[in-house]
Amino acid sequence: TTTIASTTSSIARAETDEKTATVLNEDRQENVIYRVCDLTLCSEQATINITIKPAQYTPEFTSEPITTTQQDEQYWYQISIRDIDSPQLTFKLINGPDWLSINDNNGEKIINDLWVNKGKATVTLVGVPKNNDVGIEEVKLKVIDDTNKSITQTFSLTVENFNDAP
Helix, strand or coil, X not given: CEEEEEECCCECCCCCCCCCECCCCCCEXXXXXXXXXXXXXXXXXXXXXXXXXXXXXXXXXXXXXXCEEECCCCEEEEEEEECCCCCCEEEEEEECCCCCEEECCCCCECCCCEEECCCEEEEEEEECCCHHHCXXXXXXXXXXXXXXXXXXXXXXXXXXXXXXXX
């Protein structure tokens, strides 16, 4: 039988060989002082020092792209991202037609990378295609968190022709 003599707060005390811990998403040190006993004797106390490093999660797209639009009409795709452990996210339009841009939540065009706080973000991919933009274009978006983990979303965007008056 292993007896836990002393622990820090997240390690459960129990009288079995199985110990569990609830690990929060933060760096921290855990110390476990234990003793091993058989039916007659117990060992001296010993200490295990555990350094806990949280898992680093990759950002994830929580939105599906709009893949069709018409010429001379505004294309609008609200991009939603979630990253449960990152306070900052960078949005990039890696590939796409010149008429597309990423705008922040205030409608401002993003010239450089956009940093968003709180690990949850919504920005908008917008633009108005013209007649010469009719066809299919590949669009590639990339989001990078502050630990340099990234995700891309690639899709084909079809610009349909509108029957212009002669």
